[in-house]
Amino acid sequence: MNIINLENVDTIYEGADLPTIRNINLDIERGEFVCVMGPNGAGKTTLLETINGLLEHTQGRVSVFGKTIKQDGTEARKRIGYLLQNFSFDPGEPFLVKDVVMMGRVGRIGLLNTPDEKDWEIVRKALDSVGVREFENRPIGKLSGGEQQKVLLARVLAQEPDILLLDEPLTNLDLKAKEELQELIEKIYEEKHLTVVMVTHDVSSIPKVSSRLVLMNGGEIVLDGKPKQVIESGVWRSSYGLSLEG
Ligand SMILES: Nc1ncnc2c1ncn2[C@@H]1O[C@H](COP(=O)(O)OP(=O)(O)O)[C@@H](O)[C@H]1O
Ligand SMILES: [Mg+2]
Structure with missing residues (x-):
């Protein structure tokens, strides 16, 4: 099929x-x-x-x-993980990198539930796999275009x-x-x-x-x-x- x-x-x-x-x-x-x-x-x-x-x-x-x-x-x-064309964050965007990646899990967790330790583990793994774990606590707007693109890739991976x-x-x-x-x-x-x-x-x-x-x-x-x-x-x-x- x-x-x-x-x-x-x-x-x-x-x-x-x-x-x-x-x-x-x-x-x-x-x-x-x-x-x-x-x-x-x-x-x-x-x-x-x-x-x-x-x-x-x-x-x-x-x-x-x-x-x-x-x-x-x-x-x-x-x-389906979907990486949008030409998407980048405003330099003043305050969301932390780890929270941006967690947004990838919303479909799995449900909007009304809060992430648990298993979800954070998946987020950390996704950050590791694209090599941006060190940025997890930085505001996304402060990263370069290439780094933001890696974070966005981590976000779709966190979606599994x-x-x-x-x-x-x-x-x-x-x-x-x-x-x-x-x-x-x-x-x-x-x-x-x-x-x-x-x-x-x-x-x-x-x-x-x-x-x-x-x-x-x-x-x-x-x-x-x-x-x-x-x-x-x-x-x-x-x-x-x-x-x-x-
Ligand atoms: N929201 C929209 N409303 C009307 N036309 C659109 C819209 N988005 C794209 N188009 C038109 O559809 C055509 C194909 O666009 P698109 O799929 O973005 O092409 P590509 O991704 O190959 O550059 C273009 O002519 C574009 O102007
Ligand atoms: Mg296009």
Whole structure:
């Protein structure tokens, strides 16, 4: 059984005339690491939000964990860690790092219950696994962009998800932070046996562990195959407005 399944899916934003993503057919098996690549505006973020049901699709069928997302979205989202694109905290943001990571557990604990020692242990482990435990008592706003991104990754790990949806996690980081985070994502994927869908618009940030590359352009999937094949086909160049030779 596929862990994620989209059949002939369209998603139209409220007020828009045309679907932003169109006729999407996508089957993802448990344990796959899928990269979704495409230029800005291709519909990558819309695809992730359609998968986790934060956006309602207007045509077709989306199921995750074998259940339709329209009916069982709330339960499914507890098991889907979603790292938002371009999210960063205001420098004055007073939340402590450990509390930001604990927010990842809210779906598991329930809004009205308080975290217990087991929850704090999971939070500490998540902080350890991304290497930011030393910052646990600092306000999140005082961390660098790369450090904040690691904390946000710890937050989705604290959720103990089965699926990770990562929306351009490496964008806006300096080269060193980019490499560190990329390695971290690969390590987490291998250790925790997760299913990962990672969006990128940059051909150079496709992780080695990625088994599949889905190329999007203009709201459609234009190619879906092994990363090497998709890259070597050169088709991605024209979607980026680059010449085929360049
Ligand atoms: N909330 C929204 N309402 C209407 N249109 C939107 C909204 N969010 C994104 N879009 C449009 O949908 C298209 C695809 O956006 P997006 O999925 O964010 O692309 P990508 O992540 O590939 O850059 C863009 O043309 C964008 O302007
Ligand atoms: Mg996007």
